[in-house]
Amino acid sequence: MRYEFYYWPNIQGRGEFVRLALEAARAEYIDVARGDEAKGQGVPALLAIMNGDGIEQPPYAPPFLKAGKRIVAQTSNILLYLGPRLDLAPASGKARQFVHQLQLTMMDLVKDVHDTHHPISSTLYYEEQKDAARLAAAKFIEVRLPKYLGYFEKVLQRNPASGKWLVGTSCTYADLSLFQIVEGLRYAFPNAMAREEANYPRIASLAAKVRTRKSIAAYLASPRRIAFNEMGVFRRYSELDS
Numbered sequence: 001m002r003y004e005f006y007y008w009p010n011i012q013g014r015g016e017f018v019r020l021a022l023e024a025a026r027a028e029y030i031d032v033a034r035g036d037e038a039k040g041q042g043v044p045a046l047l048a049i050m051n052g053d054g055i056e057q058p059p060y061a062p063p064f065l066k067a068g069k070r071i072v073a074q075t076s077n078i079l080l081y082l083g084p085r086l087d088l089a090p091a092s093g094k095a096r097q098f099v100h101q102l103q104l105t106m107m108d109l110v111k112d113v114h115d116t117h118h119p120i121s122s123t124l125y126y127e128e129q130k131d132a133a134r135l136a137a138a139k140f141i142e143v144r145l146p147k148y149l150g151y152f153e154k155v156l157q158r159n160p161a162s163g164k165w166l167v168g169t170s171c172t173y174a175d176l177s178l179f180q181i182v183e184g185l186r187y188a189f190p191n192a193m194a195r196e197e198a199n200y201p202r203i204a205s206l207a208a209k210v211r212t213r214k215s216i217a218a219y220l221a222s223p224r225r226i227a228f229n230e231m232g233v234f235r236r237y238s239e240l241d242s
């Protein structure tokens with residue numbers, strides 16, 4: 001299967017969780033919106049699907065994935081679809097559902113991170129909501145960040161199979177996503193993370209293990225990996241990092 005992946009071309013954003021799964025499995029895929037408009041790719045190709053012209057089940061927003069004639073949207077839903085196909089999900093239904101549950105929880109965290117710089121509305125510029133952003137970020141760092149990281153640390157600790165991966169004995173897409181979250185938090189909140197991270201040794205070791213997997217290390221060193229920047233979900237604004 002040659003997948004067509006659709007996401008905004010200049011940011012990691014939510015699309016990065018899908019890119020990491022495709023890359024970890026060395027799946028064959030095209031990152032369509034980063035492709036050549038002259039060849040029918042680029043952002044116009046993404047917008048055409050978003051507009052839903054002639055599409056029976058149109059997506060609301062990127063990321064989305066085209067697999068043959070099928071179009072799958074919503075980050076967690078895309079990973080639910082790809083997981084077993086890329087050998088990044090457990091075999092048992094119960095374990096697979098827990099991986100999905102963890103992914104949904106991570107996407108809640110991502111929304112909380114987004115709301116640190118856009119607490120009022122994503123239709124306003126950051127500069128128009130800076131005061132609210134300071135308060136949102138302070139509360140995120142003080143309350144939400146330790147709550148989420150504490151939860152994932154506990155899941156790792158309670159995994160009877162290994163304690164190294166979130167579920168079972170091998171790496172799933174949820175582990176890849178937790179790696180991405182750690183990377184993003186380190187980028188956006190370097191001071192807060194420098195203080196907090198020592199409390200979550202299992203998460204830190206999981207992130208290090210994902211980072212050094214051959215396929216992931218190759219991807220991270222390649223031009224396919226977009227650098228973090230102030231247009232994505234994880235943004236570095238020093239005034240928001242206590």
Ligand SMILES: N[C@@H](CCC(=O)N[C@@H](CS)C(=O)NCC(=O)O)C(=O)O
Pocket residue numbers: 013014015061062063073074075076107
């Ligand atoms: N819950 C969705 C959120 C999708 C989403 O918010 N996509 C953003 C980019 S990360 C977007 O382009 N949204 C356009 C919009 O909401 O109008 C997911 O996880 O995929």
